[in-house]
Amino acid sequence: MTRLQWGMIGGGAGSQIGPTHRISAGMDGLYQLTAGAFDIDPERGRAFAKSLDVPEDRTYGNWQEMLEGERARTDRLDLVTVATPNATHYEISKAFLEAGFHVLCEKPLTMTAGEAEEIVALSRETGKICAVNYGYSGYALVRQMRAMVANGDLGRIRLIKAEFAHGFHADAEEADNPRVRWRYDPAQAGTSAVFADAGIHAFHMACFVSGQTPSALSADFASLVEGRQLEDDAMINIRLNGGTLCRLWTSAVAVGRMHGLTLQVFGEKGGLSWQQQHPEQLYWTPVNGRTEVIERGGPGLSEEAQRASRIPVGHAEGMPVAFANIYRDLAEVLSAEREGRAPDPLALGFPAAEDGMWSMRAIEAAARSAKSGGSWVDL
The missing domain is CATH 3.30.360.10 (Dihydrodipicolinate Reductase; domain 2)
Incomplete structure (x- = not known):
């Protein structure tokens, strides 16, 4: 099975939520972390990317560099996770949706309801998923x-x-x-x-x-x-x-x-x-x-x-597995799109831009x- 190419913005060293995303996305072997802009400090972000074995040519100093670098590739990312401070979610998600990427954004999706309505409209217009990480679902x-x-x-x-x-x-x-x-x-x-x-x-x-x-x-x-x-x-x-x-x-x-x-x-x-x-x-x-x-x-x-x-029953699961279920839902929908088939209906319950x-x-x-x-x- 060909793994989906996954990129991450934010979630670098010391991040509270970044490790959970990486553990969860990797749990089923459905994604390969192939690109990232992990830190507001470009050098710190590049050093962190190296520790994750992200290819050097797909390691970026900021999200704008990542957008320009990835939109020009023939082997484009299948999914971009936005795990940056709240006030940046709207701008980054909007830019990647407009460029034709599927997005999973940390909550809150935006800082205002008007911005969120724009993202919903953009997701529908482009046909690209904008999921929101209400991971407890x-x-x-x-x-x-x-x-x-x-x-x-x-x-x-x-x-x-x-x-x-x-x-x-x-x-x-x-x-x-x-x-x-x-x-x-x-x-x-x-x-x-x-x-x-x-x-x-x-x-x-x-x-x-x-x-x-x-x-x-x-x-x-x-x-x-x-x-x-x-x-x-x-x-x-x-x-x-x-x-x-x-x-x-x-x-x-x-x-x-x-x-x-x-x-x-x-x-x-x-x-x-x-x-x-x-x-x-x-x-x-x-x-x-x-x-x-x-x-x-x-x-x-x-x-x-x-x-x-x-x-098995009796062995405790936790938050990374809950997040992994959302990543698996998204992987099923993205893989179905790639293969020209209908996705499993059970995968369609992930939280989307409308929820945000x-x-x-x-x-x-x-x-x-x-x-x-x-x-x-x-x-």
């Missing part, structure tokens, strides 16, 4: 939840409770740490801090599992560490277009909470509960029945969950709602 049991909801096992979905709350920004003494400070600076983070950074994952997961899009929301933002211009805690009520109500809490000051991503779905016939820190178990409770523990890799799972399960657009609309609406005392804002 790759977990096998998250896909099991989605399949159970779609199958009607829960009946009509009445309520979703979503959380992404941690305590890593609770220490006021750390307020001037550069790794923390930028997140609460409107010039660098935009209109929202913790909702845009963490809570948006819970928002996407609620939409992904329910199969619904948001129609309106109401938000309460709080800056609980003195001096912060943007929120470090938020409570958001969301009305989804299928009639479901979502209650979402996100926080960066919840001391004692670690990762804190959880999702509970309550329907007429039963409820589901899942935690990212314990991703191997999904709790299913039918109305008037006993709670059942659904094990990742166990019997009776949906086709979606079976496809996303990589190792809804996220940016929600962030802007939540900021407006919070400023107006929690009034409801239509999306």
Whole structure:
């Protein structure tokens, strides 16, 4: 099998997310890392590329050099991952889409809803994929939840409770740490801090599992560490277009909470509960029945969950496998395009530019709602 040619922008030495992308993309042997611009410092980036055995003639000092170098090649990249600071996502993704490349962009897709709408339109116009790395949607049991909801096992979905709350920004003494400070600076983070950074994952997961899009929301933002211009805690009520109500809490000051991503779905016939820190178990409770523990890799799972399960039951999987499922979905679609065949339908659930657009609309609406005392804002 010929591996897909893959390039990466950002994600260099010291990156928080870069190693996970490389581990995940390499997990199935579907991609070969053949090009990259890994660092804002060109020499540091080239040195890092050498450590990854990236060919010297496809090692670039910045993304502009990479775009010019790769667009002229006959052996073009099949996929470009954008793992740079948030404010650069729009410009880089737009440029590579316009040049005819498929893109996987880290979230947030853009800094504004208007920019996200442009990317959606450009992706449709060029016929090129622009995926967004809402990587937690790759977990096998998250896909099991989605399949159970779609199958009607829960009946009509009445309520979703979503959380992404941690305590890593609770220490006021750390307020001037550069790794923390930028997140609460409107010039660098935009209109929202913790909702845009963490809570948006819970928002996407609620939409992904329910199969619904948001129609309106109401938000309460709080800056609980003195001096912060943007929120470090938020409570958001969301009305989804299928009639479901979502209650979402996100926080960066919840001391004692670690990762804190959880999702509970309550329907007429039963409820589901899942935690990212314990991703191997999904709790299913039918109305008037006993709670059942659904094990990742166990019997009776949906086709979606079976496809996303990589190792035998009882052995823990984690975030790199969830990311790898998104890379594998993209590889299936890109390979099908190359081979002139229809892709496996199970590969079509990856988060796309439309998901990034809804996220940016929600962030802007939540900021407006919070400023107006929690009034409801239509999306």
